[in-house]
Amino acid sequence: MSTKIILPELSEGVRKAMVSYWYFKVGEKVSEKDDLIELTTDKATFNLPSPCSGRLSEILIVEGSAANVGDVLGTIEEN
Amino acid sequence: MTQSRAFRNSPIMNLKIIDPGLVDFDTAWQKQKELFAEVKSGRLKHALLICRHNPVITIGRSGLKANILAKEIELDRKKIAVYEVERGGDVTYHGPGQLTVYPILNLNYLKKDIHWFLRYLEGLIIFGLKDFGIGGERKEGLTGVWVGKRKIASIGIAVRNWISFHGFSINIKRDDLINFSLIRPCGMDIMVTSVESETGKETNVEQVKKSFISLLANRSVAEPSF
Numbered sequence: 077m078s079t080k081i082i083l084p085e086l087s088e089g090v091r092k093a094m095v096s097y098w099y100f101k102v103g104e105k106v107s108e109k110d111d112l113i114e115l116t117t118d119k120a121t122f123n124l125p126s127p128c129s130g131r132l133s134e135i136l137i138v139e140g141s142a143a144n145v146g147d148v149l150g151t152i153e154e155n
Numbered sequence: 156m157t158q159s160r161a162f163r164n165s166p167i168m169n170l171k172i173i174d175p176g177l178v179d180f181d182t183a184w185q186k187q188k189e190l191f192a193e194v195k196s197g198r199l200k201h202a203l204l205i206c207r208h209n210p211v212i213t214i215g216r217s218g219l220k221a222n223i224l225a226k227e228i229e230l231d232r233k234k235i236a237v238y239e240v241e242r243g244g245d246v247t248y249h250g251p252g253q254l255t256v257y258p259i260l261n262l263n264y265l266k267k268d269i270h271w272f273l274r275y276l277e278g279l280i281i282f283g284l285k286d287f288g289i290g291g292e293r294k295e296g297l298t299g300v301w302v303g304k305r306k307i308a309s310i311g312i313a314v315r316n317w318i319s320f321h322g323f324s325i326n327i328k329r330d331d332l333i334n335f336s337l338i339r340p341c342g343m344d345i346m347v348t349s350v351e352s353e354t355g356k357e358t359n360v361e362q363v364k365k366s367f368i369s370l371l372a373n374r375s376v377a378e379p380s381f
Contacts, residue, residue, distance in 0.1 A: 088271065094217075122269055
């Protein structure tokens with residue numbers, strides 16, 4: 077079963093963030109709540125934890141690219 | 156009751172304050188990480204590291220090395236190190252004539268909203284600068300505190316598990332501003348100013364430090380709606 081990694085609401089009125097860092101590469105194992113992605117918005121960076129345990133199967137928004145709230149950033153294939 | 160109202164009526168309780176004086180950036184960076192771990196584990200509720208730095212340039216996640224205008228040889232001669240750090244924002248300079256404040260606050264107890272926190276820090280600085288006769292203000296889309304077109308305080312934060320680190324710096328001594336010419340502050344062609352430049356009076360960094368510690372530690376000034 078695959079789980080989509082979705083850009084959540086970060087702040088009131090903020091609809092966009094940049095993916096500044098993926099802590100894992102495609103194919104690597106991740107555990108639920110591991111720091112998965114670092115996002116940047118305005119003068120702040122923010123970590124997005126992994127929603128589940130499994131293997132990072134897909135990165136859709138690469139480092140340096142922007143995403144909107146609700147966008148799918150990648151996918152995890154659950155254990 | 157909204158979250159912001161709840162916070163307005165609550166002090167930042169159990170704030171552990173660390174004041175190491177004048178330290179290298181790296182020392183403070185490591186200390187921040189230690190304090191962050193203590194807050195994350197729940198051993199501390201909130202912490203505040205407040206210090207001055209030996210001259211240093213830091214580059215945030217949105218930063219470009221091209222915004223460091225000085226050549227490496229010049230930075231070496233001045234003994235100014237460069238660090239790439241995990242905060243938001245571009246390039247900035249820190250020196251002994253600034254007050255640098257790292258609030259390691261657990262936003263789970265305050266408000267889980269990054270931009271609210273940035274605006275909170277701006278408000279705190281504006282409020283604190285009033286004590287020194289300075290009318291700081293926000294500028295839409297340009298995080299930081301400004302006096303007219305001149306920037307007096309810079310903000311760059313990181314949030315992990317809704318705990319903040321990194322923070323803000325306020326320019327106090329006029330003489331220290333010269334080193335901003337080594338960079339394009341925040342990646343922009345802006346003017347910077349200091350408390351001394353604005354007031355024309357000699358100002359002791361320690362005095363400003365005491366004032367800001369009091370602001371963060373006391374209920375009467377923990378106002379997010381400055």
